[in-house]
Amino acid sequence: MLLRQYRALLRASEAIAAQRDLTSLHRHLAELLGAVAEFEALALILYDPARNVLCVQTCAATPRDQLTPVLELSVEAASHDWVGQLRQPLLMADVEQETRWPELAAWARQQGLRTSCFLPLAVVGRWLGALGFGRANVAEYSEADLEFLQQVAHQVAVVVDTAHNFEDARALEQEWRLLLEVNNSVVAHLDLRELFTAIAQCLGRAIPHDAARLTLFEAASNKLRIVALDSQMDGDSRVTTGGLVPIEGTPAGLAFTERRTVLVNRSELKKFAAPIVHRLLAKGVKAGLIAPLLIHGRVLGTLDLASMKDGAFTETDAGLLTQIAGQIAIAVENALNFARVRRTEQEMRRQLERERLMLEINNAVVSNLDLSALLTAIAAALRRVLPHDFTGLALYEAESNQLRVQALDYTRNLEVFGKTDLIPLKGTGAGKAFTSRKTVLLRHHTPKASAIEIVRHSAAVGFKSSCHVPLISRDRALGTLDVMSFQPDAFTEEDVELLTQIAGQLAIAVDNALAYREIEALKNRLTEEKLYLEEEISTAYNFEEIIGVSPVLKRILKQVETVAPTDSTVLIQGETGTGKELFARAIHSLSKRRERTLVKLNCAAIPTGLLESELFGHEKGAFTGAIAQRIGRFELAHKGTMFLDEVGEIPMELQPKLLRVLQEQEFERLGNTRTQRVDVRLIAATNRDLAQMAAENRFRSDLYYRLKVFPITIPPLRERPEDIPLLVRFFANKFAGRMKKQIKTIPAEAVAALQRYHWPGNIRELENMIERAVILTSGAELEISLADLKAAPPPVDATPIATLEDAERQHILRALEESAWVISGPQGAAARLGMKRTTLNSRMQKLGIARQR
Numbered sequence: 030m031l032l033r034q035y036r037a038l039l040r041a042s043e044a045i046a047a048q049r050d051l052t053s054l055h056r057h058l059a060e061l062l063g064a065v066a067e068f069e070a071l072a073l074i075l076y077d078p079a080r081n082v083l084c085v086q087t088c089a090a091t092p093r094d095q096l097t098p099v100l101e102l103s104v105e106a107a108s109h110d111w112v113g114q115l116r117q118p119l120l121m122a123d124v125e126q127e128t129r130w131p132e133l134a135a136w137a138r139q140q141g142l143r144t145s146c147f148l149p150l151a152v153v154g155r156w157l158g159a160l161g162f163g164r165a166n167v168a169e170y171s172e173a174d175l176e177f178l179q180q181v182a183h184q185v186a187v188v189v190d191t192a193h194n195f196e197d198a199r200a201l202e203q204e205w206r207l208l209l210e211v212n213n214s215v216v217a218h219l220d221l222r223e224l225f226t227a228i229a230q231c232l233g234r235a236i237p238h239d240a241a242r243l244t245l246f247e248a249a250s251n252k253l254r255i256v257a258l259d260s261q262m263d264g265d266s267r268v269t270t271g272g273l274v275p276i277e278g279t280p281a282g283l284a285f286t287e288r289r290t291v292l293v294n295r296s297e298l299k300k301f302a303a304p305i306v307h308r309l310l311a312k313g314v315k316a317g318l319i320a321p322l323l324i325h326g327r328v329l330g331t332l333d334l335a336s337m338k339d340g341a342f343t344e345t346d347a348g349l350l351t352q353i354a355g356q357i358a359i360a361v362e363n364a365l366n367f368a369r370v371r372r373t374e375q376e377m378r379r380q381l382e383r384e385r386l387m388l389e390i391n392n393a394v395v396s397n398l399d400l401s402a403l404l405t406a407i408a409a410a411l412r413r414v415l416p417h418d419f420t421g422l423a424l425y426e427a428e429s430n431q432l433r434v435q436a437l438d439y440t441r442n443l444e445v446f447g448k449t450d451l452i453p454l455k456g457t458g459a460g461k462a463f464t465s466r467k468t469v470l471l472r473h474h475t476p477k478a479s480a481i482e483i484v485r486h487s488a489a490v491g492f493k494s495s496c497h498v499p500l501i502s503r504d505r506a507l508g509t510l511d512v513m514s515f516q517p518d519a520f521t522e523e524d525v526e527l528l529t530q531i532a533g534q535l536a537i538a539v540d541n542a543l544a545y546r547e548i549e550a551l552k553n554r555l556t557e558e559k560l561y562l563e564e565e566i567s568t569a570y571n572f573e574e575i576i577g578v579s580p581v582l583k584r585i586l587k588q589v590e591t592v593a594p595t596d597s598t599v600l601i602q603g604e605t606g607t608g609k610e611l612f613a614r615a616i617h618s619l620s621k622r623r624e625r626t627l628v629k630l631n632c633a634a635i636p637t638g639l640l641e642s643e644l645f646g647h648e649k650g651a652f653t654g655a656i657a658q659r660i661g662r663f664e665l666a667h668k669g670t671m672f673l674d675e676v677g678e679i680p681m682e683l684q685p686k687l688l689r690v691l692q693e694q695e696f697e698r699l700g701n702t703r704t705q706r707v708d709v710r711l712i713a714a715t716n717r718d719l720a721q722m723a724a725e726n727r728f729r730s731d732l733y734y735r736l737k738v739f740p741i742t743i744p745p746l747r748e749r750p751e752d753i754p755l756l757v758r759f760f761a762n763k764f765a766g767r768m769k770k771q772i773k774t775i776p777a778e779a780v781a782a783l784q785r786y787h788w789p790g791n792i793r794e795l796e797n798m799i800e801r802a803v804i805l806t807s808g809a810e811l812e813i814s815l816a817d818l819k820a821a822p823p824p825v826d827a828t829p830i831a832t833l834e835d836a837e838r839q840h841i842l843r844a845l846e847e848s849a850w851v852i853s854g855p856q857g858a859a860a861r862l863g864m865k866r867t868t869l870n871s872r873m874q875k876l877g878i879a880r881q882r
Contacts, residue, residue, distance in 0.1 A: 072161035148182035225257035245330035278303035315339040320354035404436035424508035462497035498532040502540035577752035593619035603743030606793030625669030633675035651700025677717035760799035
């Protein structure tokens with residue numbers, strides 16, 4: 030018996046597999062499975078996750094082609110866990126006695142059944158529903174029966190899944206076909222009314238609706254103007270209308286302001302206060318779908334759909350309308366641009382010739398910083414379209430409160446004005462134009478005598494008319510552009526307009542030329558000041574910010590001096606607070622890259638997800654939030670030095686890219702495949718044990734060895750106690766100056782206590798302690814609280830330094846003895862101490878140090 034069933038199932042499965050849609054499967058399922066299993070009724074129960082309902086449809090065994098109406102049961106409203114129960118085989122031995130699932134039992138009794146069996150329909154990773162078999166008599170289902178029916182359900186599940194996929198593909202095909210039709214309409218129409226008519230036909234097939242509307246934002250009224258309307262509702266018509274839709278209190282206004290598609294039903298429509306919404310509700314509108322017309326970050330208007338059916342639109346419809354609105358936005362912008370182009374085409378033709386002139390003048394403006402050469406180039410170009418005999422440039426001089434002539438251009442060999450001549454502000458056309466900031470047109474020069482010599486002289490030469498235009502840049506009047514002719518009434522209003530445009534360009538060039546002069550002067554002065562300050566503040570090895578005289582520090586500074594001129598990678602190691610960044614700065618300032626940038630990055634201060642972008646940059650759209658292209662730190666450091674602090678915090682996945690930059694000097698930005706090449710010298714710093722991390726596979730060993738080309742270990746403060754007095758004095762002076770205090774002395778016992786302290790926070794801790802002491806100090810003596818130093822370990826050096834003066838004397842004597850009392854030269858005492866020869870002689874004289882004979 031079982032063998033016959035499986036043979037029948039094989040034949041039935043071939044017929045079932047031939048079904049391509051759920052409607053056909055519903056209609057023929059009972060007929061196909063009649064030879065496989067015994068039943069009087071067959072139920073196909075499908076789960077709709079979008080609506081969270083179970084759709085039950087019954088196929089009677091006879092007649093084969095009759096279907097009962099689909100019954101929808103809400104999972105949320107069910108009194109029992111329908112979904113959970115139907116995810117496994119469910120047997121109702123006697124429907125009349127069934128009390129566990131009243132809903133299912135009631136369904137079975139309605140079908141005239143006494144026994145029912147439900148098998149889950151599932152494919153890999155997804156539950157589709159259940160397949161139910163019902164018998165009119167009380168019957169038993171053995172384990173073999175359930176196993177066989179499960180095989181039947183498996184065959185049906187495959188076909189249901191295939192039908193779902195087929196329907197999804199067909200829906201996607203219809204959506205793309207609609208978008209293609211809309212796109213064809215977009216490219217074929219520049220008239221908004223014709224465009225909307227074509228698109229409305231497409232929309233009606235894809236998203237059923239009763240009215241469609243296209244609105245555009247009108248800035249003058251701050252409302253949405255209805256451009257086109259397609260409606261089947263009473264009182265409306267398919268005509269272009271100029272009605273206005275308020276922004277406030279309407280779904281269209283909400284979509285416009287929030288730049289998102291809005292889906293509303295009748296209950297939500299009632300919440301909008303605008304009268305136009307109430308009128309739509311009165312007409313019977315029960316649902317709305319509104320999409321903004323977005324393009325290039327701007328909202329042009331909205332595309333609105335309305336329906337007389339509540340819940341007519343779905344989220345799927347909203348997504349489709351959003352895409353259509355995006356295409357319509359392109360067409361709307363094209364239409365608006367086309368209208369603007371048509372309006373300006375005639376004007377552009379008229380201005381073409383003079384635009385060519387402006388282009389030529391602009392080229393002269395950007396290529397000349399010399400005012401005489403600039404005016405000559407402008408006058409030569411201007412003379413071709415505007416005949417004249419003289420062009421002059423005069424700039425305001427604050428000292429004399431007059432205009433001083435800066436450049437001249439004549440058509441003849443005349444000497445009307447001389448360079449550097451002064452033009453009074455009163456009684457002259459140029460002066461009037463400058464003070465009023467308006468163009469002055471003199472059509473006829475009067476021959477009568479003038480009290481102003483320069484006016485009398487120009488009239489004597491024969492000039493009959495002139496035009497004087499103010500040069501205004503950044504709301505400042507700089508001077509005037511003066512054009513003169515031997516012909517009376519030589520300049521028209523159009524000429525005046527042209528000269529005004531030219532003066533605008535010329536004013537920018539004059540402003541740039543004046544700024545260039547000022548910048549050059551400042552640059553020369555700053556260069557001299559820089560050289561002076563560098564000479565004054567530099568110490569040995571040019572370590573301006575590193576303070577100390579201890580042998581261990583001098584040894585480190587010697588290493589810095591050795592490696593700085595090279596381009597080798599330097600790894601600075603040391604405890605926190607030892608001043609690793611200061612040594613990185615010193616290496617950079619002594620290197621051949623000191624004129625370029627020292628780019629710093631604390632790897633521990635940047636979130637791991639952003640560190641790669643910070644180092645190497647990214648392209649626009651490379652990841653969420655990348656709204657613009659960004660240049661990374663390595664590109665900024667090109668030809669300079671890159672300082673990576675806390676390099677031990679770089680994640681493992683990013684270390685290969687850093688290693689490539691070190692070895693090949695190349696990388697790619699995020700979101701770009703083009704290789705960027707850089708010339709960067711790397712200095713890395715860490716307070717972690719990279720060797721131990723490499724041994725524990727927490728740091729790439731190849732990167733560690735590539736960083737460790739020239740390691741420098743900064744000693745902790747407890748290993749250089751002789752530097753503490755100098756640091757205390759430096760920090761005390763620094764904070765006293767900042768707080769407007771005068772601290773003249775520092776207690777020797779306090780300095781000795783500071784030298785005995787172990788300083789776990791190193792120089793940073795010392796700096797903070799001195800800052801606190803300066804805050805608490807009220808007199809001339811630094812008040813250092815020694816309470817924080819009680820837990821200090823035994824002193825590193827039990828020999829205290831009596832005073833700073835004694836320490837300085839001993840330090841200078843030691844340097845003199847080591848250099849055999851040679852003061853100057855690269856191996857002399859001055860070089861060892863990091864000071865000038867003259868400074869050392871002065872300090873020796875002050876401290877009473879003389880060479881022993």
